Structure formats: C-alpha cells, structure tokens
Amino acid sequence: MRIGELSRRTGVPARLLRYYEEQDLLHPERAGNGYRSYPESAVADVQQIRGLLDSGLTTEMIRAILPYLSGPGELHPPAQCVTPATAALLQGHLERIQSRIDCLARNRDRLSAYLAAVRPESGGR
Template sequence: MKIGELSRRTGVPTRMLRYYEEQDLLHPERAENGYREYGESAVACVRQLRGLLDSGLTTEIIRVILPFLSDPGEIHLHPECLTPETAALLSGEIDRIQSRIDCLARNRDALRSYLAAVRPAAAEAGEVS
C-alpha cells in the first residue's frame, strides 16, 4: 500500500510516517518509481509506534526496544542482548516516567483538594455542580 493508504488506515499523517522512517522506526520498500510501499504489517507497526509514543517513550528508546517487540503486549529481550548502554538508557527512561507519574499524582491531589474546598462553598451559595 502507498503512504496515503497507510495514513488513512492508521490515522497518522503522512508527514509523521515519513518522520518515523527518518527515525529508523518504519522501513517501507521502494517501488521502481521511488514511491514508498508498505506491507500489511505496517498498519500494526504504526499503531504500535503510536501507542509507544503516546505513552511518553522517546523515539530513541523505541528504536532500541522495537526489535524485541513482537506485539504491543510482548517483549522478547534476551538477557544477552541487554548491553550496559541499553540498560542505562532504559533505567533513565524508567526514572523519567516515574517523575512524570509523581508530578501527575501531585497535580491530581491538588485538583481534588481544590474541588473539596470549593464544592462546599458552591453548595452554600446555592450552586449545583
């Protein structure tokens, strides 16, 4: 399939699909005329990439782990494949994600506190939420 069809089927703009290719995350074949040709498996691959990117992973991390992913729920990383550099990269990513989780939890708690403080005042004023 051509890039436009892949875009339509995945909801990912063609510009982003080209970016994935530039980042070595997507590997289309090239027709004789130079057009990109994608196999049926590209649909699942792009959806998987979107899921990984939407979860906050960087293209650098995805490029490292992508060869070990057979589908979104499985990782096949053999211990001998985990170099010290890759382990450090993954550990750093885990720390970064945990920091984001902690920040989100603080913001959630602050919003809950705000609502708890405001709701009684709104009820006293006759407002209904």
C-alpha cells in the same frame, strides 16, 4: 501498500511516516518507480510506534527496543540482547515517568483537599 494507504489506515500523515523511515523505525521496500511499498504488517508497526511515542518514549528509545517487540504492549527481548546503553535509556525513562506520576498524585491530592474544603457537603467529590 503505498504510503497514502498506510496513512489512511493508521491516521498518521504521510509526512510523519516518512519521518519514521528517516528515524529508522519503518523500512518500506522501494518499487521500480521509486514509490515506497509497505507490507500489511506496517499498519501494526505504525500503531505500535504511535503508542510508544504517546507514552513518552523518544524515537531513539523506540529504535533501540523495536526489534524486540512482538506486538502492541508486548516486549520480549532476550536479556543478552539488551545493551547497557539501552537499559540505561529505559531506566532513565522509567524514572521520568515515576517523577510525573508523583507530581500528578500530589496535585490530585491538593485539588481533592481544596474541593473538600470549599464543598464540604459533597464529600469532596
């Protein structure tokens, strides 16, 4: 399929698909006329890339783990394939996620306490 169809089917602009290619995340074939040609599997690949980006991973992290992904939400890298650099990248990302979770939980608790104080009759809801 050509880039326009991939864009239509995934909702990702063609410009962004070209960026994914520049970042070595997508690997289209080139037709004789120079047009990009994507396999059917590119739809799932783009959806997976979007999901990983939405979860906060960088394109560098995605490039490191993408070869080991077998489907959305599934990660099956053999242990010997995960380099120390990749493991450090992922560990750092996990620590940043946990830090955000901790901050969100503190803010949730503070807002709940505030609402309970100003609306005691609602039971804090």
